[in-house]
Amino acid sequence: MAIEFSEVLLLFSGGVLLSSQFLFIHLLATINPFQNSRFHFLSIFIAALLSTFLAMKVTGTTPLSSIREAMVSASIGILSLMPLLMAIITIALIRITLITNRSVGASS
16 A cells, blocks of 8 residues: 555645645734735745646646645545544543543533
8 A cells, every 4th residue: 555656745735735725714814904914925825836836747637627636635635534633632531531530610
């Protein structure tokens, strides 16, 4: 079950595209007139542009379909890691529950 280098590049570019999208939405939602956000928007745009170019080189398709393929493969990769993440969170919560000896009142 060896993964090819092109698949790693596609997953990486999809992850950068997803992160760029989330950061862009966050910057739009928290716009501040006293903050100079041009550098932030420019860096997000450059990262998305480079990731799109990388996805186009890996897939060999048009920009829109390569963006779609990269983001879908990154989303599937994140979803495939969810059971492991949920198991780690469950174990951590069980450990916290068993280690805590004090009673929890309504005020805390």
